[in-house]
Amino acid sequence: MSTITFGQAPQLVRASRTPSAAGAPSAAVRLTRRGKIAVLTLAIVAIGILAVMLGPSSTATDQVGTPEQTTTVAVMPGHTLWQIAAAANPDGDIRATVDDIIELNSLPSASALQMGSEIAVPVYDK
Numbered sequence: 001m002s003t004i005t006f007g008q009a010p011q012l013v014r015a016s017r018t019p020s021a022a023g024a025p026s027a028a029v030r031l032t033r034r035g036k037i038a039v040l041t042l043a044i045v046a047i048g049i050l051a052v053m054l055g056p057s058s059t060a061t062d063q064v065g066t067p068e069q070t071t072t073v074a075v076m077p078g079h080t081l082w083q084i085a086a087a088a089n090p091d092g093d094i095r096a097t098v099d100d101i102i103e104l105n106s107l108p109s110a111s112a113l114q115m116g117s118e119i120a121v122p123v124y125d126k
Contacts, residue, residue: 070123073118075116079115081110085100098110104121105120
């Protein structure tokens with residue numbers, strides 16, 4: 001039989017890791033020069049698209065608009081907006097006339113008529 005003897009007990013040595021090793025949290029994202037140019041170009045293009053889309057909605061002209069010709073009607077008991085629209089535009093589309101009256105008077109709905117109130121009604125050619 002043979003015997004093995006050790007002079008010193010083996011020691012475990014722990015390997016040290018550097019902060020850039022795998023599994024460590026990464027630093028903040030850094031943009032290269034090319035990345036900065038790409039982000040700047042993207043922002044300029046987005047602003048340009050918004051300017052093109054929203055720009056024409058607020059154009060001014062030299063022409064003066066003509067106000068829509070209207071008359072006032074007193075709302076009597078039992079009157080509906082449909083009846084008032086039919087009397088104002090008997091040959092036209094009553095639904096469109098109702099919509100015109102609602103828009104002209106800023107009514108929240110067709111059922112918002114108050115008895116005794118006066119509402120503006122567009123004048124249509126007969």
